[in-house]
Amino acid sequence: MKDWSTGSPVPVPPLPAFGQQNPILLIHAALHECPDQVPAPQVGGLEFIKDPDQRHDLRADMTTVTNAVKNAEWKAATVIAGSLVEALLLWAIQEKAKRRGTLRLQPYGLRGNTSRRAMIQMSGDYRSTSRWHMDWGLSVRRLSRNANLLRVSGTSFILESLSASAAGVIGRRPSRQKQPSSTSRTLSHQSSRSRYVCGWIAGQHLADEALVAGFFNEAVALNNGTSPEGNPPALR
Amino acid sequence: MPRVLPSMVVRYIKTTFPDYVNAKAQEAIQVHQHNLATISGLVSLVNKIPQELLVVDDNKYSGITAGLAALDAAVS
Numbered sequence: 001m002k003d004w005s006t007g008s009p010v011p012v013p014p015l016p017a018f019g020q021q022n023p024i025l026l027i028h029a030a031l032h033e034c035p036d037q038v039p040a041p042q043v044g045g046l047e048f049i050k051d052p053d054q055r056h057d058l059r060a061d062m063t064t065v066t067n068a069v070k071n072a073e074w075k076a077a078t079v080i081a082g083s084l085v086e087a088l089l090l091w092a093i094q095e096k097a098k099r100r101g102t103l104r105l106q107p108y109g110l111r112g113n114t115s116r117r118a119m120i121q122m123s124g125d126y127r128s129t130s131r132w133h134m135d136w137g138l139s140v141r142r143l144s145r146n147a148n149l150l151r152v153s154g155t156s157f158i159l160e161s162l163s164a165s166a167a168g169v170i171g172r173r174p175s176r177q178k179q180p181s182s183t184s185r186t187l188s189h190q191s192s193r194s195r196y197v198c199g200w201i202a203g204q205h206l207a208d209e210a211l212v213a214g215f216f217n218e219a220v221a222l223n224n225g226t227s228p229e230g231n232p233p234a235l236r
Numbered sequence: 237m238p239r240v241l242p243s244m245v246v247r248y249i250k251t252t253f254p255d256y257v258n259a260k261a262q263e264a265i266q267v268h269q270h271n272l273a274t275i276s277g278l279v280s281l282v283n284k285i286p287q288e289l290l291v292v293d294d295n296k297y298s299g300i301t302a303g304l305a306a307l308d309a310a311v312s
Contacts, residue, residue, distance in 0.1 A: 023303030034242035
């Protein structure tokens with residue numbers, strides 16, 4: 001142990017092996033390049049997303065969800081998982097639109113407190129409501145069937161929250177009054193807190209109860225390792 | 237306790253040791269009684285950064301390790 005009371009300073013010289021830089025500069029230079037967030041190794045790779053920046057951002061969000069679930073931060077996990085699946089849905093439909101060239105998509109930005117929600121503007125033959133629902137429904141269903149890609153923690157919570165939130169987005173119609181539905185309430189009171197949270201969120205955005213119920217059932221079936229029902233959820 | 241992030245430590249260094257990352261980059265660090273705590277704090281903060289966030293090449297990782305060892309030896 002040094003005696004600091006004598007007042008003589010202790011010099012820490014620059015390190016010759018590192019270009020005569022002092023230790024503080026070395027630490028600063030290295031840490032300046034380090035990220036504050038990295039995807040956890042157990043998070044799915046999302047290799048189907050070609051844009052590396054977008055893939056990295058989504059994987060970082062998945063890591064955040066994983067950590068939130070571990071810490072029992074249910075609200076944060078649900079909200080971020082919901083935004084994650086919305087981003088994936090938007091990506092999927094944009095990719096589809098690139099191939100077809102008939103669908104015009106426009107992220108709608110801030111809307112109340114749902115900052116990451118995306119609204120879709122349709123054109124041409126997609127203006128039909130039924131076609132709109134069909135297209136969204138099929139996309140969500142495909143993502144839901146591939147839910148193992150999103151299985152970041154092995155808990156039912158993630159799948160249920162993803163499905164609930166996705167269904168909320170799909171079923172949302174701006175003109176409908178947003179009230180928790182009976183279906184949502186029933187689902188939300190089944191057992192766990194996660195289901196309650198998901199049900200509540202679904203209820204906030206719910207316009208199509210059958211769709212939500214279908215996705216809940218499918219998510220639970222996927223999570224239980226059983227085959228999801230063969231029939232798609234009811235689409236209006 | 238908040239998670240210690242690399243950007244947090246970078247800000248700490250810029251705030252606490254502005255000279256040593258600019259003008260005095262190649263000068264010896266003088267550890268006095270009055271800056272002992274801040275240097276010890278830096279060592280402690282760097283040690284609390286999660287390993288998975290230290291995404292740097294071999295040379296820079298070695299630099300962090302050597303720099304920490306030098307500071308630790310001076311203050312302990």
